[in-house]
Amino acid sequence: MVKKILLGLLAVLVIIQFIRPERNLSNDQTYAVSTKYEVPNEVAGLLKVACNDCHSNLTRYPWYANLNPVGWILADHVNEGKEHLNFSDFTRRPVAVQNHKFEEVIETVEEHEMPLESYTALGLHADAKLSDAQRQTLISWARAQMDSLKAWYPADSLEFRRRRPAAQESHEEEHEEHEEHGGADDD
């Protein structure tokens, strides 16, 4: 009985190896963040090792990406990560969104939400385990880009409005206040 179950599991494992998610390798950089914003080498290096596998059009796949279901989980992270933030497709979004994304970068890096914990678990991607100084480099950079936007565009064009029904407006204000507070710590 046990042997049959194990054989069944093995068969499933073998079969799922053939279901391959599409890889994120286009490397299309037409709207890359660096086409509009200054990205110093140090920042580019940090984004590359700590963020771009999930937030750009080019993922460096580790060997275990060939093993399902791990490969599926990675593909999921990449798809979801790119949906929220894509440094290779950054400038195509409205400026208010770009501004908001910089704000989110500050928040997520400050709060140690990014890079995703699983990315550096078990000693994987050791160079993505950011020091406080490296986090500060990314935060200062994102803040400087928000300052540039403020200098380039009228304030109301940078106002980010979530697509939500009016009934939730008050909720939104609360959230925004919270965000402002989070972003203002280091000024």
Ligand code: HEC
């Ligand atoms: C292993 C994949 C992975 C890596 C590496 C990674 N992210 Fe993410 N990121 C995600 C995923 C998945 C989401 C969307 C779900 C979530 O918010 O947890 C996300 C969401 C975000 C968001 C949007 C948050 C929001 O509120 O919508 C920002 C900003 C972000 N990441 C910044 C970064 C930065 C900056 C780095 C590098 C320091 C980084 N991420 C590294 C996977 C990753």
